[in-house]
Amino acid sequence: MDNVVEAIRRRVWVPLSAPKDLLEDLGVAPVSGLLLHGPPGCGKSLLARRLTEILTPRPPTFVSGPEILDRFVGSSEANVRSLFDFPPPLPAGVPGAEEALHVIVLDEFDAIAGRRSAGGGGDGSERVRDSVVNQLLARMDGVQQLATPTLLVGLTNRKDLIDPALLRPGRFEVHIEVAPPDCRGRAEILRIHCHQMWSADRMEIPKWSEGGFTSFLTELAERTEGFSGAELAGVVRAAAAYALERAAMTGYKDAGSIKVTLQDFERGLNDVAPAASTAYRQDTDGPRQPARDMDTARNTVPSQ
Ligand SMILES: Nc1ncnc2c1ncn2[C@@H]1O[C@H](COP(=O)(O)OP(=O)(O)O)[C@@H](O)[C@H]1O
Ligand SMILES: [Mg+2]
Known part of the structure; x- marks a missing residue:
């Protein structure tokens, strides 16, 4: 677990808390997507919760893949957009409203982020999922332009099921394995x-x-x-x-x-x-x- 925390610190926490002009000099933006993968019960959800507490005073948005599919049937595009566009407000009295990071944790990420079907056919649920993945891709590519800085954290037991397009640099760029404990x-x-x-x-x-x-x-x-x-x-x-x-x-x-x-x-x-x-x-x-x-x-x- 120590090396997992160390990797998250270096790849996610340090860049997010670095001064803006230093990041500009280096020509890099903080990552906008982190994937935690590994067998069930090894602490991915626990880690994601701790991480949001460390990173930001803003309450995180937690959604699970199957829940998104249920909620988004018929209105998936609007709902994926609202996930990004309406972050929960900061608790009263906490300064720094706009700039406080918004963390969106997508649990059981493989349920929505599975490989898209080859196009054409597919049953209803497959079409919903494909449209959710497309929406996610579009939103992730525009994440740097959002009014509120946003970090997506995907959690999965099955990294192999996730659409490779989502795992490319610029999207869920950092992949960290949460392995069974020694x-x-x-x-x-x-x-x-x-x-x-x-x-x-x-x-x-x-x-x-x-x-x-x-x-x-x-x-x-x-x-x-x-x-x-x-x-x-x-x-x-x-x-x-x-x-x-x-x-x-x-x-x-x-x-x-x-x-x-x-x-x-x-x-x-x-x-x-x-x-x-x-x-x-x-x-x-x-x-x-x-x-x-x-x-x-x-x-x-x-x-x-
Ligand atoms: N590293 C850990 N330290 C303490 N408790 C743990 C740890 N990993 C797992 N657990 C216990 O197992 C439960 C389930 O872990 P969870 O984070 O939901 O696993 P995952 O999301 O990887 O399936 C936690 O609520 C906690 O009680
Ligand atoms: Mg979990």
């Missing part, structure tokens, strides 16, 4: 999703200490190769559900002392199978190894 990344993601229960003292980890927590995260990260961020969050939710179930069984009488145990995580781990990458792992490593017992985690917790 071991260190998984530990960080698990830390984020366990943070609340850990800081509320609701995790039962042997030898209660920051070291114990970190060892637990590392162990879990090592055992979740191929899991996406969404699946890791799912493991934490599944573990918490086992603890909640125990609390519910006693009518919440002992709710005050309920903790999420290693065994809860063990069961949560077995409930969540990494969907996106199972096939990939079977190709490369043979069948999935049975999860190692969580006792190993217990054994690696440093004693104090």
Whole structure:
């Protein structure tokens, strides 16, 4: 994830925040389109949201591809235009109205930006999509002239389905892959999703200490190769559900002392199978190894 953030910073954030006359001297304009691609659940939507918060005080426009198609049937041209021409206003009291960047995030971008049909026939929905793509192309080419500076961010699990015309320089020029997390990344993601229960003292980890927590995260990260961020969050939710179930069984009488145990995580781990990458792992490593017992985690917790 660090290299993704670094690439976005250099290609998108730095040029957007550079002084206008410096950009003019260099003869370059900031990019107007960014494509984030990669398997589902690896943080594209999350990243797009964070990015808009960093880039601009203006509220972003979030639309998903299928939603655009639904909304735009019959009036697609006007609607694509309104997406660009009527950016949400700045919150009251924030200065810099006109110049504040407008970010349009197009989620499930492949649904609208698929390759156009070869022309001629095509059913109704294909024609709508073709006209949306043509509109998008026209608007992207005119984006530098808009009254409000605009950045388009397309998100997709299927870059291969996107019309190559949209991916050319000047349009969705910067392509950044958001790949499944590596071991260190998984530990960080698990830390984020366990943070609340850990800081509320609701995790039962042997030898209660920051070291114990970190060892637990590392162990879990090592055992979740191929899991996406969404699946890791799912493991934490599944573990918490086992603890909640125990609390519910006693009518919440002992709710005050309920903790999420290693065994809860063990069961949560077995409930969540990494969907996106199972096939990939079977190709490369043979069948999935049975999860190692969580006792190993217990054994690696440093004693104090
Ligand atoms: N890098 C990450 N850090 C923390 N949580 C993550 C991360 N990646 C994914 N998640 C979790 O997975 C959920 C789904 O991620 P999302 O951004 O919607 O994935 P995508 O858009 O790539 O399909 C997020 O809401 C979050 O809970
Ligand atoms: Mg998403």
